[in-house]
Amino acid sequence: xxxxxxxxxxxxxxxxxxxxxxxxxxxxxxxxxxxxxxxxxxxxxxxxxxxxxxxxxxxxxxxxxxxxxxxxxxxxxxxxxxxxxxxxxxxxxxxxxxxxxxxxxxxxxxxxxxxxxxxxxxxxxxxxxxxxxxxxxxxxxxxxxxxxxxxxxxxxxxxxxxxxxxxxxxxxxxxxxxxxxxxxxxxxxxxxxxxxxxxxxxxxxxxxxxxxxxxxxxxxxxxxxxxxxxxxxxxxxxxxxxxxxxxxxxxxxxxxxxxxxxxxxxxxxxxxxxxxxxxxxxxxxxxxxxxxxxxxxxxxxxxxxxxxxxxxxxxxxxxxxxxxxxxxxxxxxxxxxxxxxxxxxxxx
Numbered sequence: 001x002x003x004x005x006x007x008x009x010x011x012x013x014x015x016x017x018x019x020x021x022x023x024x025x026x027x028x029x030x031x032x033x034x035x036x037x038x039x040x041x042x043x044x045x046x047x048x049x050x051x052x053x054x055x056x057x058x059x060x061x062x063x064x065x066x067x068x069x070x071x072x073x074x075x076x077x078x079x080x081x082x083x084x085x086x087x088x089x090x091x092x093x094x095x096x097x098x099x100x101x102x103x104x105x106x107x108x109x110x111x112x113x114x115x116x117x118x119x120x121x122x123x124x125x126x127x128x129x130x131x132x133x134x135x136x137x138x139x140x141x142x143x144x145x146x147x148x149x150x151x152x153x154x155x156x157x158x159x160x161x162x163x164x165x166x167x168x169x170x171x172x173x174x175x176x177x178x179x180x181x182x183x184x185x186x187x188x189x190x191x192x193x194x195x196x197x198x199x200x201x202x203x204x205x206x207x208x209x210x211x212x213x214x215x216x217x218x219x220x221x222x223x224x225x226x227x228x229x230x231x232x233x234x235x236x237x238x239x240x241x242x243x244x245x246x247x248x249x250x251x252x253x254x255x256x257x258x259x260x261x262x263x264x265x266x267x268x269x270x271x272x273x274x275x276x277x278x279x280x281x282x283x284x285x286x287x288x289x290x291x292x293x294x295x296x297x298x299x300x301x302x303x304x305x306x307x308x309x310x311x312x313x314x315x316x317x318x319x320x321x322x323x324x325x326x327x328x329x330x331x332x333x334x335x336x337x338x339x340x341x342x343x344x345x346x347x348x
Contacts, residue, residue: 003028003313004027004028004029004030004309005028005029005030005067005068005091005309005312005313006030006032006065006066006067006068007023007029007030007031007032007066007067007068007069007070007093008032008033008034008035008060008061008063008066008068008069008070008090009031009033009034009035009045009069009070009072010035010036010057010060010069010070010071010072010073010081010085011035011036011071011072011073011074011095012034012035012036012038012041012042012044012045012072012170013036013041013072013165013169013170014165014166014167014169014170015072015095015165016034016045016070016072017045017167017169018299018301019070019072019122019301019305020034020045020048020049021299021301021302022298022299022300022301022302022303022304022305022306023302023305023309024049025298025299025301025302026298026302026305026306026309027306028306028309028310028313029305029306029308029309030049031045031046031049031051032051032063032065032066032067033046033051033052033053033054033059033060033063033065033066034046034049034051034052034053034054035053035054035055035056035057035059035060036055036170037055038055038170039053039055041169041170042054042055057081057084060090061084061085061088061090062088066090067090067091067312068090068091068092068093068118068309068312069081069082069085069090069091069092069093070093070094070095071085071092071093071094071095072095074172074174074180074181075097075099075100075174075180075181075182075187076100076174076179076180076181076182078094078095078097078098078099078100078104078108079099079104079105079107079108082094082108082111082112082119083107083108083111085117086108086111086112086114086115086117086119087111087115089115089117090117091117091118091119091120091312092108092112092117092118092119092120093120093121093122093305093308093318094108094119094120094121094322094325095121095122096121096122096123096187096191096192096325096328097182097183097187097191097325097328097329097332098121098322098325098326098328098329099182099329100179100180100181100182101182101333102326102329102330102333105322105325105326105329106326108322109322109323109326112322118308118311118312118317118318119318119321119322120308120311120318120319120320120321120322120325121195121320121321121322121324121325122301122304122305122308122320123192123195123196123199123304123320123324123325123328124192124196124303124304125195125196125199125319125320125324126199126200126319127303127304127307127319127320128293128295128296128303129293129294129295129296130272130293130295131196131199131200133272133291133293134200134259134266134268134272135199135200135201137266137274137281138200138201138202138259138261138266140281141263141278142261142263142264142266142274142276142278142280142281142283143259143260143261143262143263143264143265143266143274143275143276144261144262144263144264144277144278145234145261145262145263146201146203146234146236146259146260146261147235147236147237147260147261147262148236148237148238148239148259148260149197149201149203149230149232149236149237149238149239149257149258149259149260150238150239150240150257150258150260151190151193151197151238151239151240151241151242151257152240152241152242152255152256152257153185153189153190153193153241153242153243153255154241154242154243154244154246154255155185155189155243155244155245155246156244156245156246156247156248157217157224157244157245161175162175162176162217162219162220163176175188175222176219176220176221176222177221177222178221178222181222183222183223183332183333183336184212184214184220184222184223184224184226184244185222185223185224185225185226185242185243185244186212186223186226186228186240186242186332186335186336187222187332188244189242189244190240190242191328191329191332193257194328194331194332195320195324195325195327195328197257198324198327198328199324201259203232203233203234203236204232204233204327204347205230205231205232205233205238205330205331205334205347206231206232206233206346206347207230207231207344207345207346207347208228208229208230208231208331208334208335208338208344208345208347209228209229209338209343209344209345210226210227210228210229210334210335210336210338210339211226211227211338211339211342212225212226212227212335212336212339213225213226213339215245216245217244217245223336223339224243224244224245225242225243225244225245226240226241226242226243226335226339227239227240227241228240228241228335228338240335256268256269263276263277263278264276264277264278270292271290271291271292271293272290272291272292272293273288273289273290273291274288274289274291275287275288275289276289307319308320330347330348331347334347
């Protein structure tokens with residue numbers, strides 16, 4: 001059997017089920033122990049993969065067979081679990097967001113650094129051939145200087161989501177609370193885009209102005225609608241719109257991200273679409289090109305978990321670090337602050 005990283009899973013709800021499946025598919029990772037405060041969830045996940053289970057975090061942290069801890073608990077508990085894991089000498093793969101505050105994010109990063117363990121997040125970043133191709137086009141000037149970015153994402157989350165996620169596996173209302181979840185659709189879902197677009201473009205957010213509200217999700221104190229205007233460090237302008245309670249969702253008019261340059265455009269999707277005025281890059285100039293990129297085999301989760309395990313086995317930093325996660329979190333929290341104060345917020 002190929003060398004594998006042995007993970008202790010902390011929090012056995014629906015995303016942990018997908019992640020455990022991804023570990024099995026990736027081949028370089030395995031479930032070594034499962035832990036949840038609810039015995040039924042821990043037992044179910046552990047027995048699926050022939051691993052021991054527990055309802056106590058200490059059992060995971062003192063298990064010599066566990067090399068890394070995968071954290072999939074409510075967001076307000078991320079920092080507490082991660083810091084304990086670091087002090088126990090375990091590598092850490094933490095679900096998004098890294099935490100609910102920058103103070104906690106900094107504590108997590110410092111704890112991992114002090115302990116000499118890796119701290120990563122399961123964002124895609126540049127681990128896929130598709131994202132690497134986009135970065136190559138941008139770096140080589142296929143669309144000239146990047147001057148604008150547009151992101152649109154709408155969904156129609158069912159009422160049941162707020163009490164048990166999409167699967168209903170773990171019934172809990174923490175997603176409804178800003179104090180526990182940290183935020184709504186931007187933090188829950190678009191934070192993936194925040195990170196991955198930075199990885200592809202290299203642009204850093206300098207200033208945001210946002211408006212957000214909860215229009216169509218009764219009893220929830222996180223946003224279901226948000227609009228953000230962004231100024232980036234290279235002068236480019238961004239516009240983000242997201243809604244989690246949009247009737248009809250995006251079936252007729254798909255979600256998407258558009259990168260606009262002085263010499264063309266790239267529309268992210270499957271396939272990628274690119275328009276360029278340049279007579280190179282193996283593309284047809286002055287017309288739209290559709291480019292299909294074959295990504296690595298396996299599920300989306302396998303492509304997120306595998307590269308982290310690969311880095312650990314090679315003694316290398318993870319492909320997405322705690323600092324990367326903090327950067328994405330800073331953007332999200334700045335947008336919320338702007339929406340609260342109705343003022344533009346500058347990032348450090």
